[in-house]
Amino acid sequence: MKKIVLTVGLLVGLLKGVYAQTTNDKEAYEKRKLKIEEVNLVSGYYGQDGNNSAVTGGLGTEKLSDFANSIDLKLSFIDRKSRQHFINADFNIDHYTSASSDNIDPLTISSASRSDTHVYPSLSWTVKDDATRTSRGLSYSYSTEYDYQSHGFNVNFAKISKDNNREFSLKAGAFFDTWMAILPSELRPAGYGSAAEGDRDPVAYKPRNSYNLALSLSQVINKRLQLLVTVEPAFQQGLLSTPYHRVYFTDGSHTVEKLPGSRFKLPVGVRLSYFLGDKVILRGFYRFYADDWGMKAHTANFEATYKITPFVSVSPFYRFHNQTAVRYFNAYGKHGPTEAYYTSDYDISGFTSHFVGTGIRLAPPGGLFGIKQWHSVELRYGHYLRSTGMVGNSVTLAMKLK
């Protein structure tokens, strides 16, 4: 009830702010002052259940629920050289409960991550210059939760063709993360802490750094079809295994997961949007992925949007994903004790998954419920099914204010 009251209060406050801003739009433009472009509010629930928890070595509950909220605010102003500046502030918070995380330390009531809040704000600044048809930008992101902290930096550049039909963009990012290496209770050396409140024994902190590069090319093919090709190489180094994941060997002994200290990933993606007739939009996505841990994956997503009226549409979708296991994966009790690296984390095992659902979107020209600034609302539901037996459900509500 408290959450609903807070959400409604926030929404009313924002609407009031947007309205006050819009009435002064013309004046603000002439004076080149800051203007609110749009505000997006997204709330989501995700729940899953399965029986292959990595915390207990590939067996046991994977029950998890996550309630996520985000607000992003896009502001703009024009400088003296007629360049348009965009400032984007994005604040995300999610609260999750994970039944398997409780098994890190069954003796401690407040074991890490059984119930946790993940907060991740970001701030970006982009300058768009129509004279040179370029955009340049910088962004910073931060992420924190019980056992993890991250600082991310990104730079981006884009150039659009003279006829506005082609765009090339480049984005480079680096994330510098610090992870608290919490170990399962029975595998802690003497004097090693549990990370629970009140325990003064120390816990080791380990780094994990990620470097990403994204190159993309978008092209308008004709009046109804456009395409985007993306290549996103990524390199990670540091602690890439999860210290509280157990692994059980063929001889009955067990230890914590061990994975190499670096990983190179190469995903290549293609997106297509096609307007068929007057009422149907077909959107497709395909990605091929390969990494140096031996995983290969294919992901295909297809969505058909049907416009019931120009302002109401339904979008059924289907996503297919297939991946091979990393070479270090094996199930509970199947690893040999002489292996150099080992994991029983089913998220990096070989499986096929299906995600099917639908979305409905309302965007009336006069705004929703007569509120001019309430541009659109979208509700989306999906059911996730993995060949390992894990199932999940996702519900998302997205609202745009302009």
Add this chain to the structure above:
Amino acid sequence: MNRIIKTSLSALFVASALSSCVTVKEYQKSRINDSEMELSARKSEKFEQSFYLYREGASGANGGKSGGGCGCN
């Protein structure tokens, strides 16, 4: 051999799509500019992309986060 054929076919598809482009004027873009024709993921897919990132080993090239930040559970 199979991989070479697949790669060649994909390259051929992209090349033929790009070569068949026509210049589309701004006033002809009513359909291309429809908000549901966007080439990026929808806002409502934001959290779905997070759970793919944690529940599946493959990530990137979909407009979502492809590293850093964790949120793994």
